[in-house]
Amino acid sequence: MSKKLTYSEAGVDRETRAKSKQALSMLKQTYTLGRYGKVVQLPYGNIFLAGDRYLDLVIEGVGTKVLLAQLADKYDTIGVDGVAMAVNDVIRSGATPLALVDNFHAHVSDPDLVREWLKGIVQGAEESDCPVPGGEIGDVAAIIKGLTQGKGFDLIVASVGEVHEKDVISGRTIKPGDVVVGLRSSGVHSNGISLVRKVLFKEWGGKYEPFDVTDGFKREIVYETLEPTKIYVKPFLNAAKEVKIKGAVHVTGDAYMKFDRFMKYSRGIGFEFTNFKPQPIFNLIQQTAPEVGGVITDEEMLKTFNMGWGFAVVVDKTDADEVITVCEKSGTEAEQIGKVTSSGKIVAHYKNKKLELR
Secondary structure (H helix, E strand, O other), rough: OOOEOOOOOOOOOHHHHHHHHHHHHHHHHHOOOOOOOOOOEOHHHHOEEOOOOEEEEEEEEEEOHHHHHHHHHOOOOOHHHHHHHHHHHHHHOOOEEEEEEEEEEOOOOHHHHHHHHHHHHHHHHHOOOOOOOEEEEEEEOOOOOOOOOOOOEEEEEEEEEEEEHHHHHOEEEEEEOOEEEEOOOOOOOOOHHHHHHHEEEEEHOEEOOOOOOOOOOOOOOOHHHHOOOOOOHHHHHHHHHHOOOOOEEOOOOOOOHHHHHHHOOOOOEEEEHHHHHHHHHHHHEEEEEEHHHHOOHHHHHHHHEEEEOOEEEEOOOHHHHHHHHHHHHOOOOEEEEEEEOOOEEEEEOOOEEEEEEO
């Protein structure tokens, strides 16, 4: 019998990571420091007072997706992922991103390679309407090796945004009967990549060579997995101008389990998801797993991958159609994907099965 393949098996242990994050509580002792001395805790990250408004400061990476860029020897889109991971997190609080900075740690900061990296940063900045006033490139060959000699790197991007108190999305007013609207993803984005690599690519024990083209796909598998993370700044901010957003989720690590954060801020609620539209790459990952000695369950797929929806908002059911209309006018497909319940659980209906995720 094939063993189950999980994100933990691929090298990202959820339980260990959760225990490690408990150490972040140490930072609370700093929340009264500084000129204004006020930090507001939100379901996803915190904001801090700066004069007459709050700032949301986020720093994010793209994880092992950099290894896919090295595998393909293609570096001009990974910067989009870095920007997306940061700005998509900033908007969760209702903040408008103001600026970006990037940090590349490189085996060697080759000029041609740097130009390729920055093409993606510029594209992401344009899509999120953010300047990039600074950044850093560090040559750390002793730390960074890489698949391709001299081309190893890691990428971190930070973004800061501003939000007035009246516009803060606190997650405290969600109630049963509210709905969840999903914004379409572009594919796997920058999450679950450790599991993707282990299943799909021979480099890490998977089935395919990077430039194989399999049935149902028009391009090489490595390019499918490298498809940049979608940036949701413009459709989200346009929607927030029209309706009251009660909660916003960047569907990244832990995927649909992430909605449990709202259950700590709005008591007595749960979530039920009924609409998933995974792109073909997700089906390929799951279908290929048994061929490399494992099985990825439907439950694990929903706990690891965005399954077609890279961002989600919680709104009153009377506002759902307006959100969908505004997002689609902004060039992003959107649909109702679930609802808020009083169950205290996170439930998904997928492939004619009812799965309890949390």
